[in-house]
Amino acid sequence: MVMTPTQIEYFLMAARCLNFTEAANRLFITQPALSRQIAAIEKELGFDLFIRDGKTLKLTPAGEVLLEELPAYLMHYNKIIEKAKAKSHGYSGILHIGMLEGSILSEPFTHVFHDFTRLYPNIQIALESLSYTGLIKGINDEILDIIVTLNFDLNERGNLKTIHIGKSETYIVLKKDL
Template sequence: MELWQLQCFLTVAEELNFSRAAIRLKITQPPLSLQIKQLEKELGIPLFFRNNRHVELSEAGKVFYSDIRQIFDDLNRAAENAQRAHRGEVGTLTVGFVGSATYDILPAVLREFRNLYPLVQVLLHEMSTPTQIEALHQKRIDVGVLRPPVTDDGVCTEIVMTVPCVLAVPKNHPLIDRKKISLEILSKYPFVMLSRKTWASLYDEILARCNPTISQEALEFQTVIGLVAAGLGIAIVPQSAINLHTQDVAYLDLHNQLPMASMGISWRKGDHSPLVKAFLQIAKSTSAN
């Protein structure tokens, strides 16, 4: 059996008229009749009862029509699904993200992505930047939302957001009343630092600029801010963290003296997945607004 023969059969079964079926198929009636005869011969059964004025399906033809109609519906559905997958409209996207992305760019990106691609399943995994790079190589995630720089030749990274850092201090801290704060003054006070395991470049830059006295370290900014609120020290955090513990923490702008904090999107080099491309484009457009 060939697909063309089955298409001819379906058309005749729907029209119950060889002339109309031939017009739909854009062929003449003789080759259409030949296709039906060859199909019946191959199956060894009559599919139609016909005379000069009347065509009807045999009982076997009715059963055959039902099954072949379902097969063609499945084929059409498969073609549509493949086309949607090519356009990035269906499938699964596994995203790794640093914890601080949840109060930065990630919520807005996910909202827009789900709005544009409602049939795509998004799987989220919180992990540090180094763990995301490893997970990309192991194909455990498709895309990472992380903190640059990334110096891995097997991974592509594009920075999608850059914000200044601010100084987080307890609400009763003496630095709040100072009109001007220099980086040299900061070394007098204990620091709560985000662990180097979480964000190595920011950790090293704070050490180089401020020569801090480190009293505590934490793996996530939310914990860092919580420790600042408890009075255990001061901290340098991205501006996007300023909505955390606002009753107990003040955020001070040191006028371009502090590092800039970037957020990047990473993916495997050579991965041309339309879902990864769509996620990146949404992240870029969201951060630009």
């Protein structure tokens, strides 16, 4: 059984969107191409990943397992490839930083990253955008070196050091007539 990293990305996007057309658009491929890839994956694996019921799409229990496990596998695979690539170019390392999905790098962060790469030109920075659960799993599994996130329950985790770096403004946005 062989699933390429590209096929894994295709499956993950389709599983997150639960809509092949939307997933294909996000992947910048056609919907028929995505459908063919998903069918090829299912044939290779020997089981269905999706329940197709008219226009609705749901994950099978096997698909749910893959959706849960494959992001960490893909991240680990990519880290191995990055390490090999870095060694081939003589870099001395890659700093893997995870950020909470949907967060945007503010100006202070971009300056910090710029200064860091200027001071340490042999170290690359690799940014990953993940869910909170994915960030915690990534740092606990030593796939990520640093995570930038909201605090949540991080202070309760004895194996992690937290450093407060600033406040995030939070807003509620609603229609004016409510």
